[in-house]
Amino acid sequence: MVRVLFVCLGNICRSPMAEAIFRDLVKKENLSDKIEVDSGGTGNWHSGNVPHKGTRILLDREKISYEGILARQVEENDWDAFDYIIAMDEQNIEDLGKIHKADDSVIVMKLMDFVDNSPEVDVPDPYYTGNFDYTFQLVSAGCIQLLNYMKEKHHF
Incomplete structure (x- = not known):
């Protein structure tokens, strides 16, 4: 089982959006028995x-389930539980480094690192920008590319 943890600042906008989108993609690809999110x-x-209400409205509109998703704080033992820790922005990467020192046991990257020619290097936080649609577009593109990367790397 390959396990993926999406991370943002408060775990109510971007990372639960990514979790829901990625979970939906994994389900549609019949990979739920191989990938946990x-x-x-x-x-x-x-x-x-x-x-966040903005995330829920968007996911409802796109008919993507967010059932069971509740905010939680990242913990040091997440490095033992996950194979991938995917952050939404550079500040998240820095904050993750304060929780656990970087090592090779887990792939820690930004979601936009998986998108060639992305218009953004970080996923803007809609909690502050109010632009949930743009965040959804970026997160969706990142999740699709991350899944393609994982399918190739893990031979799914």
Whole structure:
């Protein structure tokens, strides 16, 4: 089983959006028995909360389930539990480094690293920008490319 953890700041906008989209893609590709997906935040302000209303509205519109997704904070033991930790921006990468020192046991990358010629290097936080549609476009593109990468690397 390959396990993926999506990470943003508060785990209510971008990373739960990525978790839901990626989970949906994995299900559609009949890979649910090979890939597990979760999300977390580098901060704990929203722990236990459902995704932000803007994220829920978008996922509902796209008919993508977010059932069971509740905000949680990333913990040091996540490096033992996951094969991939995929951050939404450079600040998340820096914050992850404060939780666990970098090593080769887990692939830690930004989601946009998987998208060739991406218009952004980081996924903008719609909590601050209010632009959930743009975030959805970027996250969707990143999730598709991440899944393609994983299918090739793990021979799914």
